[in-house]
Amino acid sequence: MLPETWKLSTLDEIAKISSGGTPSRQTPEYWGGDVPWVTTAEVQFGTILDTAEKITVEGLNNSSAKLFPVDTILMAMYGQGKTRGQVAKLGIEASTNQACAAILLNEGHHVEYYFQFLMSRYEHIREMSNSGGQENLSGGIVKSIQVPVPPLPEQKKIAQILSTWDQAIATTERLLDLARQQKKALMQQLLTGKKRFPGFEGERKKYTLGELGNTFNGLTGKTKDDFGFGKKYIPYINIFKNSRIDVSALELVDVKEGESQSLSQYGDIFFTTSSETPDEVGMSSVLLDQVDELYLNSFCFGYRLFGFDSLLPEFARYLLRSEHVRGEIAVLGQGATRYNLSKKQLMKLELTLPPVDEQKKIASVLSGADQEIETLQSQLDGLKQEKKALMQELLTGKRRVLI
Structure with missing residues (x-):
């Protein structure tokens, strides 16, 4: 239910809806010019300031492509994955391909307000897509999207509030990106020995994995129901995505x-x-959590150190995921059509290790970097959730603003 001073309309009633086009790829003179040309892959809930491809004025004039002004809202009508239904705002004059709908608002309608509104309706807009082999939006569907129309001063105020949240989100995203880059640089320097902490002068020694430990297999069976019966509801490692096993996300299995x-x-x-x-x-993934009973599935194989006097698990979690070691592992697993890694191959992997006291220091520093990244990620997730809740209230009039 909208406030009395608001009305319900459609995009077709408050804006001109258009689309772009693609100059012929067979005509080289149409490409490589100065006219920005947007594809749906670049429509990602942000402001477009540049494009990967450019066309010439000749290409613009000899195709259905059009030049749209700054502040045009673009919507991806079709595309791979999550692309369909995403919106972006032009920060430059640009043309688009035919898969983008261009929304040019009529006078009295604030661009930032409707940009925020369409972002908030992303999932609903995707559901409006045509059914078929590939679900797409169409110009007709875009025109039929219902939109609220608050008084212009209220549109501007709501947009201003939400833009403030966007600035906080963007700042946190930059800090997160910087923290990740700094960690990557630290790993490159510390794990290769290019940078060493004061007081650590011990010689780095070379070992093969075969000299440091042994491998073991996971539970056999195609599914968790194939493992047999006996001990019921025992956790097992079914997948890992980070260098540390998430013991809160394990599946349960019956173990013989x-x-x-x-x-x-x-x-x-x-x-x-x-x-x-x-x-x-x-x-690789390293189990650093203490658990009473935990089994490994057969999607991978395990490796157990003979002891921690040469390689600390805390250090191994970073070393085995470093760029230079990952590159060596990829070479070992090289195949004709698929990459496969055998235990025998992996045991030949050579590692250059600092003394364990230095390993402990390096692992501590990198763990601190991980904690900073996790904190920033948590802050970012919180800001996005809070903004989403605020959008639901402000953009629909459930919560009013003071003008």
Whole structure:
């Protein structure tokens, strides 16, 4: 229910809806000019200030492409993944391809307000898509999108409040990106020995993984129901996405009586065995959480250190995910059509290790960097959630603003 001073309308009633086009790729003279040309991949809930591709004035004039002014709202009508339904705002004059709907608001309608409103309706707009092999929006659907029309001063005030939140989100995103870059640089310097902390002068020694520990297998069976019966509802590692196992996100499994080979413990390292990309093959994860009973699934194999006198698990979690070590693992897993890593290959991996006291210091510093990243990520998630809740209230008139 809208406030009395608001009315319900459609985009077609408050804006001119248009679309772009693509100059012929067969005519080189149409491409590589100075006219920005937006594709749906660049429509990502932000302000577009540049484009990956440019066309010439000749290409613009000899196609259905059009030049749209600053503050035009663009909506992706179709595209891969999450693209469909996303919106962006032009911060420059630009043309677009035919997959973008261009929304040019009539006088008396504030661009930032409707940009925020369309962002808030992303999921609903996606549901309006045509059904078929690929669900798409159309110009007709875009025109039919219902929108509230508050008085212009109220539109401006709401947009101002939400823009303030956007600035806070953008600032936190920049800080998060900077923290990640700093951690990456620290890893490159500390793990390769290019930078050492004062007081750590010990010689770095070379070891193969085979000299430091042994491998073990995961539970056999195609699904968790194939493992047998015995100990019921025992947690097992079914997948990992970070360098530390998330023990709060484990699945449960029935384990055969007497099964012990796949029983994991603190400091165990796990490696993926197969992948379609070199970036994923041999990806490692280290179990640093204390758990009473935890089993490994067969999607990867485990590796257990003989002891912690040469390699600390806390240090291994960073070293085995560093760029230079990941590159060596990818080479070991090189295949014709798919990357596969065997235990025998991996045990040949050579590591250059500092003394354990230096490993402990490096791991502590990098762990501190991780904590900073996690804190910023948590702050960012909180800001986005708070803004989303505020959008639901302000953009629909459930919560009024003072003019």
